[in-house]
Amino acid sequence: MELQMEQMNEIKRALQREQRQLMLRKFFRNKLAVIGSSIVLTLVLVAIFADVIAPQDPLDMVVRDRLTPPGSKYLFGADTFGRDVLSRVIHGARVSMLVGTCVGLSSMVFGMLIGLYACYYSFLDNVLMRICDGLSAIPSTLLAIALMAVLGSTATNVIVAMSIVYVPRMARVSRAAAMVVKEQTYIEAMRATGASDSRIIWRHIAPNILSPVIVQASYNFANSIITEAALSFLGVGIPVPQPSWGNILNEGKSVITTGWWLIVFPGAATALAVLGLNILGDGLRDMLDPHTN
Amino acid sequence: MSERLVTNRLATEGHASQGLASEIPVGEMPMNEKPASEKPVSERDVVLQAEHVKKYFPVRGLLGNVVGNVKAVDDVSVTLYRGETYGLVGESGCGKSTLGRTLIKLLDATAGRIVINGIDITKISQREMRTTMRKKVQMIFQDPYTSLNPRMRIGEILTEALVIQNVGKPSERMDMVIDMLDKVGLRIEHYYRFPHELSGGQRQRVGFARAVILNPDIVICDEPVSALDVSVRSQIINLLLDMQEARGLTYLFISHDMSVIRYISHRTGVMYLGHIVEEAITDELFADPRHPYTQVLLSAVPSPDPHIKKNRIILEGDLPSPLNPPPGCVFHTRCPGAMPVCKEAYPPEIQVSPSHKVACHRYA
């Protein structure tokens, strides 16, 4: 018995080593995953260390430097109040990443919850899915604006409002995936073994719908950055002095003909983040499939 | 050591039978116990008794109203005795799988009584079924590729069964699983493998291990060898037989393959369109089939001997829809010897010998 345990541990270690190598190889062979994750990782680091990286205080106004074009003093130029655009974009990443992460995660959790239970219990299915249909019928930006109008514009409310916007999509995706998994024989096998409903849902169905769910979560992450920018641009998002990519764009729109850098840089940052997340989502989908070794 | 184990990913299936052979010396196995079905009726120990079981699936119209019933299982009575294999044979759509699932309450019976170990499972709730009965009735499935959770390791899959039924202490479970892997002819290094790393035969062994590790009385085998290759199929059949001898398991063996049924089962029932039309001790059924459908079925099975030329009875027409089965005897639309009475009444069950029942007007 002692020997057997030892043997098991040895096998386990060897397998874990092999699995790690396999995962790493799979990751590095997957160009999408590498590119996507390096973009996203960079943005996350920028967001975390914004205070250190940013050359100036994003709120610091130097009135005589207002609308300075990009140059040696201000790499990305200065805005209408003479604030450094580079520092504002860097700090804006903080808002975007925070909003994106929170919305991505909360929509994933609640969306899966709704999707899984709707799939498993047919009496819930109609109720939950009709609510989701109702929410999906309203254009997402419009819904977000309406919610912000009700909730009031604070950073937390932006997250709450956008989660409500994105949960129905996630619920739909996870319900569809769960419907397929539910029909698999191994779910019936677990019922034959005597597993309770919640055990089947969380331990056997949920892990098997992760691939589409994670992909959808990364798209939600990306879309919520755009929606946040749109809300801030329209003035119902992040309250004004605080920089977010949408705020910067909003302020830049009035001087679009003279101060192009006010539009181009935050716009490029948004595009880069969205691109990176979408690429990462596709890469993750390929990686999470246990069959592609 | 570990490197070799890791690189040698596909274990040879043959070790299985070797491992088992050392475990259970079959040749020397004292055959003092006759299969239950060969004992006189009074001595038999009934594990499952099903009476007049029906399973209808309602068909709903546009407005959600029931417009008809698919009569998948229609008034079937069957008894399983301890330690025997009951073969259930029939073509696709005859309701054999539905019957198997209904007998262990994976589907709720529409009508009838199913008594397992003295408890009528049609009267208890699914929750009660889970906590008290599931351990005793297990199932193995046809498709080895979809019956194992692709994201769980083999060890986890088997441990899961123990955890769900709360068998053993957490510290003992790993040993129990390793022990079980060995018994079904898998090796210790399969513990950490994922299902897709195993061959079809090995997966079927895992599926069987998952059923047997809970020490059940009854195992419903739903076409367990149909998806396997010829050489692997005989390994799995032998494994089922060995395990039955070692543990006194009762099998309900569902198959469309007459040769496999003949080989493995003590008694056999032939199903057609939701009814068991004939039932007998296997040798008797194959030597002297009475029901015209059984005769057709037997004549259609090809023989692996080029010298045997069979006299085929060709069946006319298609299987009628179970949504709207023909009145009277369900087989009369295709029966070569149908009589006027066949269209009017379902034939009574006729005992042609103590161990042979047939539902056909011809013998009335």
Added chain:
Amino acid sequence: MSTRILEVRNLVTSFKTDRGIMKAVDGVSFHVEKGEILGLVGESGCGKSVTSQSIMRLYDEKNLVRYEGEVLLEGRNLMKLPEHEMQHICGKEIAIVFQDSLSSLNPVFTCGDQIMEALIIHQGMSKKEAKERAIEMLRLVGIPSPEKRFNQYPHELSGGMRQRVMIACALSCQPKLLIADEPTTALDVTIQAQIMELIVELNRKLQMGVILITHDLAVVAETCNRVAVMYLGQIVEEADVNTIFDNPRHPYTMGLLQSIPRLEGERARRLHVIQGTVPLLNQIPKGCRFRPRCPYAADICQSEMPELRQISDTQFVRCWHVEHIHNGR
């Protein structure tokens, strides 16, 4: 020689995969005579289906697959033909029937349309002629009221009927060679019996060559004239049907025959078992490919691969020990 419809010489089909080049078919040679049914038998992964699809060059040749060897259809080497000429041969001179009739028929066209299509493309018939011929074909394969079935969609038919439509499609252009790839595996025994009977009958009537690919030895015993047993991309034994079943000489053939449960004769207590499992194509053993599972394996089997040797008029065996293993039962 003139009756030889198809001759395959040293066919090698290799696939490029992530794990390197895999030879799914490795040096296969056989022939089909006019009016003959050749059985190609083996377990999954033995290369029997790849062989048949290589004959028709159905795999994408641009990047994934490489063919070597010769496939002679009445003396013409198909491997040397340009792709557009090959398209003309597929369907017209060689036709194939697959296992899965539901996914092989296009669900949005009626059965009649699908038979007519081949006739219009390959035989240049007018629509009216094609329709008449299609109905005639449906009648030939034993479909009752063919005029009605002509306008039905594949999902409206039962499995057996669909397989008949598939056969009608395949036979519509009067091919010289019919490849039936597991035509009855998805069907019930009673339907299987009908379909196999139909194939045998049509083979006699139309005098075409048939390659029947199957894993079911019983089906082979009932329908084929000659049999080639494949294992891991090679033919290990070839003989006429009686010899294969009465006097198999390769340990694999013997093992297969012993491990099938039978309807006749004594019921053995335990079934014969061939040890082990079919290895993956990237783990092909050196020397004789059957060695790891063979009860007669010796040193020479490990070091050198045996050739397919002729041991009688009709029997070829790929084994070092043919002389010693005499009907190993």
